[in-house]
Amino acid sequence: MVLKVCVAGATGWAGSELARSIAGTEDLALVAAVARKHAGQVLGDVLGEPRLTGHIYASAEEALAHPCDVFVEYTKPDGAKTNILTALEHGAHVVVGTSGLTESDLAQIDVLARKQHRGVLACGNFALTAVLLQKFAEAAARLIPQWEIIDYARDDKVDAPSGTARELAFRLSTVRRPEPSVPLANAVGPPETRGATVSGSQIHSIRLPGYVISAEIIFGMPDQRLTIRHDSGNSARPYADGALLAIRKVSTLVGVHRGLDSVLDL
Ligand SMILES: NC(=O)c1ccc[n+]([C@@H]2O[C@H](COP(=O)([O-])OP(=O)(O)OC[C@H]3O[C@@H](n4cnc5c(N)ncnc54)[C@H](OP(=O)(O)O)[C@@H]3O)[C@@H](O)[C@H]2O)c1
8 A cells, every 4th residue: 555645844955855765665655745935846846856746835735635644744843833733634644853843732733633543753853873862861861860961953953952852851751850969940140051941851952053963961970971972964864764664654653652763663
């Protein structure tokens, strides 16, 4: 059976790599795409990939006139929630790569997904080494009660913290809350220097040229420290590989699930 896929953001850095990867599969067909500048054109003409015969539409609503099994959200944080809710209303399962959705956005999406009996797989980072960072950090948090997260990205990334860092903090909150020796309320000096509290963890976001996406977590205990770090390179290939897996597996889920490991046997 061929799964019909609609990719929102198919002309972007991550979405175009995913679209090309879909073109190379036998079991997935890209039936429609969402992006504004090239709306009205055939995706394959824009990406130079003749196997991509689906058209580009300016909105998810228009693209979803073509029935699809899985809608992939890979645009920008501002429109992501609306696109996801629209896709669920049209009966599609959803894979979310876009970062910047809040806990409350995801809770709202979860309600509609369960009502529609559809799966939403939200992955702040589809790269395998980022997925492993999360798994290893969860194991460490069971034993070490203090940690902080550092989130690195290029200077023009608009949202902070990154989806990778948010997801990591959320996942650790399901293990335990960190126990800082000096509670933040008692810290002396500008409170921003201690980072933002996200799902109970302190996150420090660095935005500078020279980075792509890196995430680091430091666990500290008296006289010992553990650092786990994921660094990505310049190509979007690792994200496309993870997203393909998510597309193939999301129909096995109901409601919102976080992280690619929801569908990996780790
Ligand atoms: N989960 C992961 O592993 C992962 C990996 C990489 C990136 N990301 C995240 O994915 C998102 C996209 O990143 P990117 O680097 O690919 O961005 P990008 O290169 O700027 O691409 C964005 C795409 O979305 C379209 N778009 C943007 N706003 C839109 C709107 N309002 N309506 C319709 N289409 C819209 C753009 O086309 P037009 O401008 O023509 O509309 C373009 O096709 C970001 O949130 C990024 O952080 C996640």
